[in-house]
Every structure is written in structure tokens, then in C-alpha cells.
Amino acid sequence: xxxxxxxxxxxxxxxxxxAHIMAQAVKRLYPEVKLAIGPAIENGFYYDIDAPFAFxxxxxxxxEEEMRAICREKLPIVRSELSRDEALELMxxxxxxxxxxxxxxxxxxxxxxxxxxxxxxxxxxxxDSTGRVKGNAIRLLSxxxxxxxxxxxxxxxxxxxxxxxxxxxxxxxxxxxxEEAKRRDHRKLGKDLGxxxxxxxxxxxxxxxxxxxxxxxTLIDYWRSVHKRYGYQEISTPMMLxxxxxxxxxxxxxxxxxxxxSVIDGTDxxxxxMNCPGGMLVxxxxxxxxxxxxxxxxxxxxxxxxxLSGTLHGLFRVRCFTQDDAHIFMTxxxxxxxxxxxxRLFDEVYSVFGxxxxxxxSTMPEDHMGEVEVWDYATDTLKAACExxxxxxxxxxxxxxxxxxxxxxxxxxxxGRTWQCGTIQLDMQLPERFELEYIGADGQKHRPAMIHRxxxxxxxxxxxxxxxxxxxxxxxxxxxxxxxVLPITDRASGYAEKIRSHLEDSGFRAEADLRPExxxxxxxxxxxxxxxxxxxxxxxxxxxxxxxxxxRSGEDMGAMSIDSFEALLKEEIESxxxx
RNA sequence: GCCAAUGUGGCUCAGGGGUAGAGCAAUUCACUCGUAAUGAAUAGGUCGUGGGUUCGAUUCCCACCAUUGGCUCCA
Numbered sequence: 001x002x003x004x005x006x007x008x009x010x011x012x013x014x015x016x017x018x019a020h021i022m023a024q025a026v027k028r029l030y031p032e033v034k035l036a037i038g039p040a041i042e043n044g045f046y047y048d049i050d051a052p053f054a055f056x057x058x059x060x061x062x063x064e065e066e067m068r069a070i071c072r073e074k075l076p077i078v079r080s081e082l083s084r085d086e087a088l089e090l091m092x093x094x095x096x097x098x099x100x101x102x103x104x105x106x107x108x109x110x111x112x113x114x115x116x117x118x119x120x121x122x123x124x125x126x127x128d129s130t131g132r133v134k135g136n137a138i139r140l141l142s143x144x145x146x147x148x149x150x151x152x153x154x155x156x157x158x159x160x161x162x163x164x165x166x167x168x169x170x171x172x173x174x175x176x177x178x179e180e181a182k183r184r185d186h187r188k189l190g191k192d193l194g195x196x197x198x199x200x201x202x203x204x205x206x207x208x209x210x211x212x213x214x215x216x217x218t219l220i221d222y223w224r225s226v227h228k229r230y231g232y233q234e235i236s237t238p239m240m241l242x243x244x245x246x247x248x249x250x251x252x253x254x255x256x257x258x259x260x261x262s263v264i265d266g267t268d269x270x271x272x273x274m275n276c277p278g279g280m281l282v283x284x285x286x287x288x289x290x291x292x293x294x295x296x297x298x299x300x301x302x303x304x305x306x307x308l309s310g311t312l313h314g315l316f317r318v319r320c321f322t323q324d325d326a327h328i329f330m331t332x333x334x335x336x337x338x339x340x341x342x343x344r345l346f347d348e349v350y351s352v353f354g355x356x357x358x359x360x361x362s363t364m365p366e367d368h369m370g371e372v373e374v375w376d377y378a379t380d381t382l383k384a385a386c387e388x389x390x391x392x393x394x395x396x397x398x399x400x401x402x403x404x405x406x407x408x409x410x411x412x413x414x415x416g417r418t419w420q421c422g423t424i425q426l427d428m429q430l431p432e433r434f435e436l437e438y439i440g441a442d443g444q445k446h447r448p449a450m451i452h453r454x455x456x457x458x459x460x461x462x463x464x465x466x467x468x469x470x471x472x473x474x475x476x477x478x479x480x481x482x483x484x485v486l487p488i489t490d491r492a493s494g495y496a497e498k499i500r501s502h503l504e505d506s507g508f509r510a511e512a513d514l515r516p517e518x519x520x521x522x523x524x525x526x527x528x529x530x531x532x533x534x535x536x537x538x539x540x541x542x543x544x545x546x547x548x549x550x551x552r553s554g555e556d557m558g559a560m561s562i563d564s565f566e567a568l569l570k571e572e573i574e575s576x577x578x579x
Numbered sequence: 580g581c582c583a584a585u586g587u588g589g590c591u592c593a594g595g596g597g598u599a600g601a602g603c604a605a606u607u608c609a610c611u612c613g614u615a616a617u618g619a620a621u622a623g624g625u626c627g628u629g630g631g632u633u634c635g636a637u638u639c640c641c642a643c644c645a646u647u648g649g650c651u652c653c654a
Contacts, residue, residue, distance in 0.1 A: 054582090054583060054584085055583095056584090142648060142649080143583080143648085143649085144582080144583070144584095144648050144649030144650075145581075145582030145583060145648090145649060145650065146582085146649065146650045146651095147581075147582085147650055147651075150650070150651070151650095151651090152580075152581060152650075152651060153581095156581060156582045156583090156650075157582085157650095158582080158583080159649070159650085161648095161649085191590085192590090198645095198646090199645090200627080200644070200645045200646085201645095203644090203645065203646090258652095303654085305653085305654090307652075307653075308580050308581090308651075308652070309580070309645090310580065310581070310582095310649085310650080310651085311580090311650095311651075311652060311653080312646090313647095316654090317652090317653075317654085318654090321654065322654095323654065324654095420653085420654075421654075422654095423654080454654065456654085457654040458654040459654095460654085461654055462654090486614090488611080488612065488613055488614095489611040489612060489613095490611060491611075516610080516611070516612095517612095517616090517617085518610095518611090518612055518616080518617060519612070519613060519614060520612095520613095520614065520615060520616070521615080521616055521617085522614095522615095523614055523615055524615040524616055525615090525616090526615090527615060528615085534614080536613070536614065537613095538612090538613055539613090540613075541613095548613075548614080550614060554614090554615085556614065
């Protein structure tokens, strides 16, 4: 193994050993606790602990201090293998470990790792000594609860999250990145920039403010223009539909606890949690020929889902959101090309936002419907389409929907965090359930294949993602206010207002700050609002008929005519430049 | 939904059994200023909601609501 943090295997081993060191420290300080499990994760490690009290930040500091002591003690970490009986005897006071041992298969090697007085059931591997861990580059970050084995019916344990690096500077860099992420939190920016609100009266139901609406509508205008170019039509299906539709689609049986329902004139209705069933009705409403296919039908549908209260999170996880949905009906032969067409569209859209992505292929889950051969064909087609497009992918085994395999697009933002937005799902169930048909060249009825896809995923979530990605400093074409005119003195107020209305008449979103404040103050506020251009006007500009332009980045672009400024804006908007 | 923490003026936060305080924002006045905070004055809060304990609760207790961090789930 390469002993470098660049090497994922080594990084995991290092942090796994940190998890053991943390467990040892906890046991030294609080001998009454029982240990569950403690793995390395993406950016650190955690340990689940059953304690009769709650850990607080001061306790985490103490544990961290003890961990440093354990590192200084340079305890050798020694592996041993025991028989099942010996293992059970050794762990007789650790009920969770006993459960783990009992669940191991008969032929399993049961290994332990000892460091000083501490010994833990573990498959390993580990570092050879606690001295290998850099004590001052460990940080315990938070504690939260987690269910034993992820089962909500089982006991809730306390999880301590921590991270560790081989150098203190690297830890500090990581902590800075966490702070930066916090600074970019879309919930904070959404409030500061006047984009949206979440209120007690509507948990999970966001309110969009005027500036947020500009953002949302601009995204939607863009979405429409792209989809038109890619041959999509657009429909809108009702928010609320009768129970028998949801029974036919299967939602009433499988998704009812997430649906808002009502009784109207003695009949059950449900608010749509998905757009597909309505889309199926539209397809069925007329007879289709093979010449109509592929038929691409988009819908920006507002859906409502009763998500658990504890899962709500800003715009990332809400109870009502707009899916930028589309259903594509096609023959099985057209599927591969059609998926490529969708990937091309995704490529175009994501690159406009400067978001890169990784594709995951989610395959047949254990609990699925339909023939295995059909699943195999569908999954192979998804993979083949990716390969044709030169896209690499990773397999997410068994993570597909029960009705078909899917491609998931995980977007990486400017901080390297990933968000699942786009998906391309093959649906092998709905065409059956709704008995969709088209008339083939042979004059016979055939069943079409169907793709269900979203690019943004949810407009609301996507707004959250790009708010954090751009730290609120949206590209000019998306900025709710594109330019703000700042008169230096009252003498320039009239000229400022003239410039503002000129900009507005030319189709730009412009404001003017006419308050009798100093220029520096107005600039400070405009930058806090992430307004791309500040148009400063004073006596000199009035005299020369110019505007003095400053970009939010701090760049002073000097004086220019209003026409050249507008030409510059136009160019930046039309190219959807990220600046 | 579960576990834990939190909830004080528009925002960020301090305080604490004897009915609240700061900074920023707001309003008014003065200043008329060339690239990240001009000064002064004024106004603004039934301390999340509902019960309970108490002579007295914003403070202690209980319930509920919401938020935050997780679990679970997912666009």
C-alpha cells in the first residue's frame, strides 16, 4: 500500500485507526459507555456509542485531548484472531459487539485490534501504532444521534463525528472549507439576498420573494428554450386527481403515506406527488403512430410530498417543489439514441452553470417488478449510451427504482461537494399499467418504452445548489439585479435615474440607490447584495455623458458611454458567462 | 417520525425568578462626499405557543410548534 493520504485505502485506514483512538479515549474518560461501530467515512470518521448521557462540546474537547495523549503514547496496534467463543468471552460486556460477532458467518475470521488497554472487534486493516497519527491534526466536529444499524425501531445511539489529517495545515484547510460552506449556506444567502423564505406556518413549503422569482423564472425561461431546441413539447397536468388514477399508477398502495389527500363530493382525491400519472393520461388521450415517436413531453410540475419533518432542509429538502420533468415515449430500438440525446442536453445545461458531474448507473433492486431479461436489456442500453458518449460511470448496485434502472447525475459544485440533480430513469411499469400503445409500421399495436427524466431535478433544490455554488454571486444572466446606479451626490440623482431607466428600457434589471449616503457605503451594500455591476455617476460623468463602472469582484472598469456599457452587459448575458 | 440542541426587537447576539440590553438595519435631521461602513437623535420586543409551580415567570417544570445537527428517506 502507498502510505500517502492521496491513496484512498491508506486514508481510510488512517482514519479508521483514529476512530479506534477516539473509542479508546471515550472509554478512558467514560468507562460506562458501550461501543457500537466506528468506520472511516468520506471526510473523516465516526463512532457510534451507547452512553447514558449526551455528549457536549466540552466533552468533545476532553476526548480530543485524550486522543492526543494516546497518540503520544505510541501504542503498538496489534491484530489477533480469536475463535467465536473466545471472542464472545472477551466482549462479554459489550452487547453491540456480541451482536456483531453472532451475526458473522460461521466461517468468518474474527479479528481484534489491540492498542494498550483497549481492544476492539475489527476486520482492519490499521496503522501499526497510535504514534502514526498526528495528534494535533485531529478534530472532533459534532455529535448527533444515529440508530443502531440504521433501524429506527432500534436504540438510538450517539455518534461522534471527527476528522483527521497527516498535517495540521491540512486539517486547517479542511476546517476553512467547512466554514466557507457555512458562509455559502443557501438558507442564509436566501434570506440575506431576499430570494426566498421558509416560515413556521408552512414547514417545507418555501415562499419565493421578488428576487427569488426572477431567478426561478429566468431558470425556467432558459429551460424552455433548451427543451424547445431538443424537440420537447410542454404540457401541464392537474395538481389534484382522483384516487382511481393513483390506484392504477400504484401510488395509492405504495406511496400513500407521502401524499396529501382530500375528499371532494364523497370521492378521494390526492395532490400529485409526481407528474407521471397525469402524463400517462395525456399520452393515452389520443392514438399514436410509430411516426410520432420519440415523443418528448415536458412538464414543469409542482408536486407535493409529505416528507418527514426531521428531513426538511432549506430548499434542498422541501414538501413542495417544481420538477422539471419530461416523459419520453419511444420504441425500444430508439432508446439508446434517445438516452444519448438526453445526456447531450444535460451536458449543455450543466456546463452553463460550470457544474461537472459523475454518472451513476443504478441497477435492479431486490424488490423489483418485471422480467430480469428486460432489466438487463434496459441497463445495458443505459451503459451503452454512456459509452457512446464517452462518459464514464460507476455502478450503484441494486439502487434503481422498482420500476426500472436509472442514470443518476451527481453534480460537483465549486467546493467539491456533490448533489444529485439529474436522473434518467427507464420506466418499465407505467406503460404496462396504463396500457400505452402506438400503432407500428406493421399496423399492429405495440407498447412503447418510456423514459422519465429531470435535469435540474427540482427547480427549488437547483436554486439552492447554485446559490451555494456561486456563493450568491450569480452570473449576470441570472442575477436578480444586474446593475445598480450609484450617484455620488444629490446633484447626480437626476442623471442616475436617467441611466437607470435607460438600462431598464434596454431590457436590463437595474436599480438606483439615491440615498444621501457616501459612495463607499453604497458600494459596500451593493457588493453585499452580490450585484454584478455598480454604475457610479458623479459630476464628471454628467459632464462627459459617461458612467463609471465597477464590478462586484472589485475591478474598477473606468468611465465609458452608456452604450458601451450596455453592449458589454448584452455580450455577457447572451454568452451566459460566469464572471 | 426518532435522538440531541436551540427559539430574546427586521438581522446577529448578550442577559437572567422582581415585568429586558448591545451592534447593524429602520425613521428623522445635519453632512453633498469619486470606488467596501459620516455623525447625531428617535422609534421598535406581551423574550416561539399553551399550560403548571410561585406573591411574582421571559428566566424553573410540562406539553406543543418551529429551527439546527444527525438517523431514515429522497428531487
